[in-house]
Amino acid sequence: MNKELLDKIQTSEFISSEDPIFTQINEILENTLKLTSELNTGYKTPQEVRNILSKITGNKLDSSVQVLTPFNTDFGSNIRLGKNIFINKSCMFVDLGGIELEDNVLIGPDVKILSVNHPLDSKNRRGVILKSVKIKRNVWLGAGVTVCPGVTIGENSVIGAGSVVTKDIPNNTVYAGVPAKFIKNI
DSSP states (O other): OOHHHHHHHHHOSEEOTTSTHHHHHHHHHHHHHHHHHHHTSSOOOHHHHHHHHHHHHTSOOOTTOEEOSSEEESSOTTEEEOSSOEEOSSEEEEOTTOEEEOTTOEEOTTOEEEOEEOOSSTTTTTSEEEOOEEEOTTOEEOTTOEEOTTOEEOTTOEEOTTOEEOSOBOTTEEEETTTTEEEEEO
């Protein structure tokens, strides 16, 4: 991917639908759609999955990364995966704003990580608000968790199944619910 485009995306908080960059973003989305279709069609060995995901992200994935299919992402180039990551089936990453998973992260099935939102103002709603998501070391996201834009989940934390995470989560804690609320320290 074009470094200038990635730099612009990573330094922007809002991109108007009228911005010429949208044409480039749509071209990348189209290419990523082709690659995710390839990824999710038929059986793939773990290495074949990593190879396709490396094409999608533009980064070589560590051999310790395991992703079960189907897996979907829209942009792909703004995902960073550490080592010893496990992503269960049917997960979706909306990564234009950036998604980073540090080492030893466990992600349950049907998890959604979102780094993009839209303005409330109807005149600008087709534009995008970009806010990166960071999942720190040793985090476990239970089945069906949704992580909203701009959230950081602290080291060693656990998010209970079905939770919606709308705010930062401190290190060494368990949160659960809609929206996710503090349960206990660990």
